[in-house]
Amino acid sequence: MVVFAPPPEKQGALRRFFANLRATPARVKDSAFRGGKPNTDRTRSTFVFGNVFLHLHPVRTHRWSLRWTATMGLGIASLAAFLITLITGVLLMFYYKPHPAIAYDSMKDIAFVVPTGNLIRNIHRWAANVMVLTVILHMARAFYTAAYRAPREFNWLIGMGLLVLTLGLSFTGYLLPWDQLAYWAITIGANIAQSPREVTDALGMTETFDVGGLQKLLLLGSDTVGEEALIRFYLLHVMILPLGLVALLSVHFWRIRKDGGLVRPVDAERRLGPVHAADYPVFTEEPRKTYQLAAVVRGKSGAVARGPENTVPSMPHLFYAELAVTMLTIAICVALALVSDAPLKELANPQVPENPAKAPWYFLGLQELVAYSAFMGGVGIPGIVLLGLGLIPYLDREKDGTGEWFGGPGGKALVLQALFVGFGAALAVEAFAIRYGWLREWIPDIAQLWITVFNPGTVLTAIYAAYSIWLVKRHQSTRAGALGLFTCFLCGFVLLTVVGTWFRGPNWDFYWSPSDWPGH
Amino acid sequence: MSSNDPVKPSRLDPEPLPRRDFLGKASLWAAAATGVFATLGIARLPKAAVLSSPSRKFKVTLPENLPEGQAFVPPGRSVALFRDKEGVHAVSIVCTHLGCIVKPNATGFECPCHGSRFAADGAVTKGPAPAPLPWRKVTVDGSDCMVDEDASVPPGTKA
Numbered sequence: 181m182v183v184f185a186p187p188p189e190k191q192g193a194l195r196r197f198f199a200n201l202r203a204t205p206a207r208v209k210d211s212a213f214r215g216g217k218p219n220t221d222r223t224r225s226t227f228v229f230g231n232v233f234l235h236l237h238p239v240r241t242h243r244w245s246l247r248w249t250a251t252m253g254l255g256i257a258s259l260a261a262f263l264i265t266l267i268t269g270v271l272l273m274f275y276y277k278p279h280p281a282i283a284y285d286s287m288k289d290i291a292f293v294v295p296t297g298n299l300i301r302n303i304h305r306w307a308a309n310v311m312v313l314t315v316i317l318h319m320a321r322a323f324y325t326a327a328y329r330a331p332r333e334f335n336w337l338i339g340m341g342l343l344v345l346t347l348g349l350s351f352t353g354y355l356l357p358w359d360q361l362a363y364w365a366i367t368i369g370a371n372i373a374q375s376p377r378e379v380t381d382a383l384g385m386t387e388t389f390d391v392g393g394l395q396k397l398l399l400l401g402s403d404t405v406g407e408e409a410l411i412r413f414y415l416l417h418v419m420i421l422p423l424g425l426v427a428l429l430s431v432h433f434w435r436i437r438k439d440g441g442l443v444r445p446v447d448a449e450r451r452l453g454p455v456h457a458a459d460y461p462v463f464t465e466e467p468r469k470t471y472q473l474a475a476v477v478r479g480k481s482g483a484v485a486r487g488p489e490n491t492v493p494s495m496p497h498l499f500y501a502e503l504a505v506t507m508l509t510i511a512i513c514v515a516l517a518l519v520s521d522a523p524l525k526e527l528a529n530p531q532v533p534e535n536p537a538k539a540p541w542y543f544l545g546l547q548e549l550v551a552y553s554a555f556m557g558g559v560g561i562p563g564i565v566l567l568g569l570g571l572i573p574y575l576d577r578e579k580d581g582t583g584e585w586f587g588g589p590g591g592k593a594l595v596l597q598a599l600f601v602g603f604g605a606a607l608a609v610e611a612f613a614i615r616y617g618w619l620r621e622w623i624p625d626i627a628q629l630w631i632t633v634f635n636p637g638t639v640l641t642a643i644y645a646a647y648s649i650w651l652v653k654r655h656q657s658t659r660a661g662a663l664g665l666f667t668c669f670l671c672g673f674v675l676l677t678v679v680g681t682w683f684r685g686p687n688w689d690f691y692w693s694p695s696d697w698p699g700h
Numbered sequence: 701m702s703s704n705d706p707v708k709p710s711r712l713d714p715e716p717l718p719r720r721d722f723l724g725k726a727s728l729w730a731a732a733a734t735g736v737f738a739t740l741g742i743a744r745l746p747k748a749a750v751l752s753s754p755s756r757k758f759k760v761t762l763p764e765n766l767p768e769g770q771a772f773v774p775p776g777r778s779v780a781l782f783r784d785k786e787g788v789h790a791v792s793i794v795c796t797h798l799g800c801i802v803k804p805n806a807t808g809f810e811c812p813c814h815g816s817r818f819a820a821d822g823a824v825t826k827g828p829a830p831a832p833l834p835w836r837k838v839t840v841d842g843s844d845c846m847v848d849e850d851a852s853v854p855p856g857t858k859a
Contacts, residue, residue: 368813401746535813621826
């Protein structure tokens with residue numbers, strides 16, 4: 181009689197099966213996080229480069245980059261605000277319907293029927309505002325610490341692209357509620373896209389070369405703001421622009437590492453001083469890493485051969501700092517959302533414009549310029565500013581003051597002077613135009629081209645440009661001119677925004693206070 | 701020299717194109733051509749051949765007692781109609797600056813968006829508007845008026 185019996189070494193399969201089952205949770209954890217707890221230098225490293233989301237960070241961070249004044253966390257705050265808009269935006273897409281007949285109703289549903297709908301919408305709106313603000317401040321930080329200089333020139337350009345995309349996202353999101361504010365802001369925006377006609381009309385070439393009309397047509401998909409425009413803005417807002425932003429963001433972060441980390445002064449090591457005894461031990465020996473990849477390609481390579489590194493592990497130092505900034509950003513957005521509701525005006529009415537029809541605050545400076553000349557305010561001057569910003573890193577090839585606040589010839593004193601010039605000139609030009617009017621009132625038959633070329637906006641730009649050229653000569657430094665010009669444009673932006681926000685009432689007339697507005 | 705001897709290639713002969721090179725170059729050109737045509741196609745798509753906007757030609761009856769110099773704006777339309785002894789005329793009420801709807805007032809029109817002001821004949825008197833308000837074509841048929849918002853006529857043309 182033959183009894184089936186497996187060989188002895190194959191017995192006990194059931195026991196092993198249950199043993200494996202018991203061990204599974206621990207093994208899943210081990211296989212997901214191979215490095216183990218980040219409690220040694222080695223596991224802290226694998227924690228960073230073994231993780232697809234964290235490996236954009238360096239394994240070790242320079243102590244200078246962790247100082248609060250080095251960045252003020254503005255870049256991370258922008259990213260955090262973007263992530264908040266991303267999550268809340270996807271939630272809003274559950275209920276929002278992009279068609280003129282029902283878009284406004286679905287907004288009402290979100291505000292009054294959907295549980296937490298109003299809060300989510302408020303957070304979305306406030307995070308978008310915070311994002312615009314932090315992106316602008318982050319850019320100012322990068323400028324004033326001269327972080328755009330070689331080898332970081334290209335990342336400055338990527339950053340400009342991100343600024344444009346951020347403003348584009350805000351603008352496209354503005355139409356979606358389909359209320360009065362949305363409808364008229366987009367009508368104005370689409371006509372700004374059409375404003376090159378102001379020039380082609382004046383030159384009598386609109387018939388053959390109508391770039392303005394084409395831009396408006398592509399934006400609206402029709403000649404009025406209607407269902408075609410709404411679906412286009414929706415597509416841009418939820419798909420095209422966010423994808424572009426994520427792509428550029430990845431390059432932006434990646435380049436920070438590839439360009440040698442955050443900017444710091446040449447004498448950062450001396451300024452930081454010795455490491456505090458209580459701090460985590462700092463790696464200060466000569467680097468002994470092998471840079472094989474860096475060796476086979478020619479050219480500059482990151483942080484090779486820079487001497488003592490003076491770095492600390494990114495985990496926990498950098499990540500906890502980033503987490504703190506993220507949590508602070510979330511707290512600010514939620515707090516603002518709790519105290520202030522996102523506006524929702526009456527249903528869009530193509531027959532009766534809002535009076536005054538105001539864009540969101542960050543476009544009110546532009547709206548102020550547009551109220552002098554549509555083309556110059558909406559296309560010409562923004563184009564000049566973007567061109568100037570893009571040229572800065574390629575014109576300023578100096579070394580003095582890199583990584584220092586207001587670094588460079590002139591320094592803080594120059595920036596202070598530029599603040600006076602910038603605010604003074606903007607105030608003078610605005611006051612003159614408000615008090616005495618402009619060319620059209622003096623000479624009613626004047627050709628439009630004169631006003632396009634010579635209006636308060638272009639006059640102000642010319643004053644700023646002249647001042648900055650004078651600064652270049654005075655200090656014999658391009659950086660000095662750039663410091664002056666950037667500060668002036670920041671002043672102009674702030675002053676025009678303030679005038680547009682608080683001092684313009686019905687018919688875009690000047691009022692000292694909204695309480696003086698006539699009833700209508 | 702027998703015909704079996706290998707011919708020594710001259711330094712001046714063109715180098716033969718190896719197969720791998722050919723494939724690589726062909727795929728590069730194919731990719732470039734695809735890129736160009738795809739871009740052209742994508743660029744063409746967002747510009748519709750037919751626009752969805754409604755007809756802008758309409759028939760309207762002016763109120764019997766419309767005073768001279770008083771504007772009549774037909775509901776849903778963007779022209780103001782006037783009647784005087786010389787006849788009827790229509791002035792566009794879309795601001796030539798940035799497309800807001802201007803409001804008729806005692807002296808002409810005012811734009812709520814950026815403060816442009818226009819005289820009764822549409823000429824710009826103040827503000828950023830780059831061009832006067834155009835006059836639209838009106839034909840009178842008994843008590844009805846046909847207005848074509850797509851056809852402009854020289855200012856002063858009355859029907």
